[in-house]
Amino acid sequence: xxxxxxxxxxxxxxxxEVRLIASPNNWIEGTAVQQLEKTASLxxxxxxxxxxxxxxxxxxxxxxxxxxxxxxxxxxxxNDVGCGIGLWRTELSSRAIKRDDWADRLCDLDNTWAGAVxxxxxxxxxxxxxxxxxxxxxxGGNHFAELQAIDSIQxxxxxxxxxxxxxxxxxxxxxxxxxxxxxxxRDHVATFGSAGLRAESEHATQYLARHDxxxxxxxxxxxxxxLRVFDRLRTPGTRVIDVGHNWVEPIGKKWIHRKGxxxxxxxxxxxxxxxxxxxxxxxxxxxxxxxxxxIAHGAGRKWARSDSRARLENASRRRI
Numbered sequence: 001x002x003x004x005x006x007x008x009x010x011x012x013x014x015x016x017e018v019r020l021i022a023s024p025n026n027w028i029e030g031t032a033v034q035q036l037e038k039t040a041s042l043x044x045x046x047x048x049x050x051x052x053x054x055x056x057x058x059x060x061x062x063x064x065x066x067x068x069x070x071x072x073x074x075x076x077x078x079n080d081v082g083c084g085i086g087l088w089r090t091e092l093s094s095r096a097i098k099r100d101d102w103a104d105r106l107c108d109l110d111n112t113w114a115g116a117v118x119x120x121x122x123x124x125x126x127x128x129x130x131x132x133x134x135x136x137x138x139x140g141g142n143h144f145a146e147l148q149a150i151d152s153i154q155x156x157x158x159x160x161x162x163x164x165x166x167x168x169x170x171x172x173x174x175x176x177x178x179x180x181x182x183x184x185x186r187d188h189v190a191t192f193g194s195a196g197l198r199a200e201s202e203h204a205t206q207y208l209a210r211h212d213x214x215x216x217x218x219x220x221x222x223x224x225x226x227l228r229v230f231d232r233l234r235t236p237g238t239r240v241i242d243v244g245h246n247w248v249e250p251i252g253k254k255w256i257h258r259k260g261x262x263x264x265x266x267x268x269x270x271x272x273x274x275x276x277x278x279x280x281x282x283x284x285x286x287x288x289x290x291x292x293x294x295i296a297h298g299a300g301r302k303w304a305r306s307d308s309r310a311r312l313e314n315a316s317r318r319r320i
Contacts, residue, residue, distance in 0.1 A: 016040045020050040021291055028054050035061040042196065044071035046254065047289070051261055051296040059194065062260035065292035069254045071196040072204045074211075076257040077248050079185040081211050082218030083143075083176025084244030085262075085270045085297070087281065088226045088237040092169040094149040102147060105232040109145070110137045113224065120224060126216050134178040135217075136224035143175045144272075145225055151278060158283050162240050162268055171237060172270060172279060173225050176246065177218040184210045199255065208248075215247050241268050241281070245297035261294040263287075271298035 018040045032054045040048035047067035054063035113136035150166040197204040230237045245262045262269045264284035272279040
């Protein structure tokens with residue numbers, strides 16, 4: 001991986017640096033790069049970083065991180081606050097994989113959980129949100145829950161620290177804050193449009209409180225999804241990793257906004273592959289501001305979601 005492109009956007013006397021960190025062989029849609037550069041022109045943006053899975057979003061790119069001074073931009077976090085990826089080790093043996101049996105047991109898991117949601121949240125110090133009907137469910141888009149087996153281990157020491165061994169089956173969960181995160185962005189847009197909030201303002205304080213709540217709610221949501229899977233498969237499970245990739249955090253006097261970008265400062269991260277492709281567990285080394293303290297989240301796409309259906313339908317018609 002290398003720095004494929006570096007540019008500067010002038011804003012008065014200030015310059016904002018724009019970086020695209022990706023392999024020269026990595027195809028990235030031009031619209032995504034244009035969105036990255038346009039977003040870099042917002043007030044307060046000091047650094048805009050596009051990561052290898054950069055792709056177009058709804059006005060702002062996904063697979064990007066921004067270092068911003070004095071402003072918070074809810075639109076750069078998006079409508080799924082706290083979305084992230086968790087990894088759990090089960091006690092199922094990778095030597096006795098029962099695909100058909102397990103698939104049958106995992107049907108209808110996206111229905112509303114019948115358990116005591118508020119009690120589940122309360123035990124974790126999380127308040128109910130009003131969106132508990134979808135709590136413990138995966139949701140749509142590119143969210144998923146997938147059983148995985150180890151293909152190879154490259155670093156025995158790091159895997160031992162995490163409790164990762166080649167003889168077990170693992171569960172990877174990608175989901176977020178469901179309707180709760182969507183409501184937070186919707187309320188912001190209703191009042192402020194896509195504009196940002198002064199970081200020291202009361203509105204920013206209120207947004208951060210709701211943001212932090214949704215981030216914790218999203219993590220608990222992934223936990224409950226995992227527990228529901230374990231119940232069906234009749235196995236205990238141990239959480240190995242849980243890292244968000246849609247959130248904002250302070251660093252010094254600036255704020256890192258991540259939209260589809262995992263932190264490089266919180267230990268091991270899962271980078272999932274497309275369906276049928278390998279996923280990777282990586283441990284970031286030497287976090288640096290050059291990458292906005294972020295790495296790829298892996299849950300990307302080549303095209304904007306709104307374009308994908310039309311492109312695929314056109315390709316299908318050409319084959320007929």
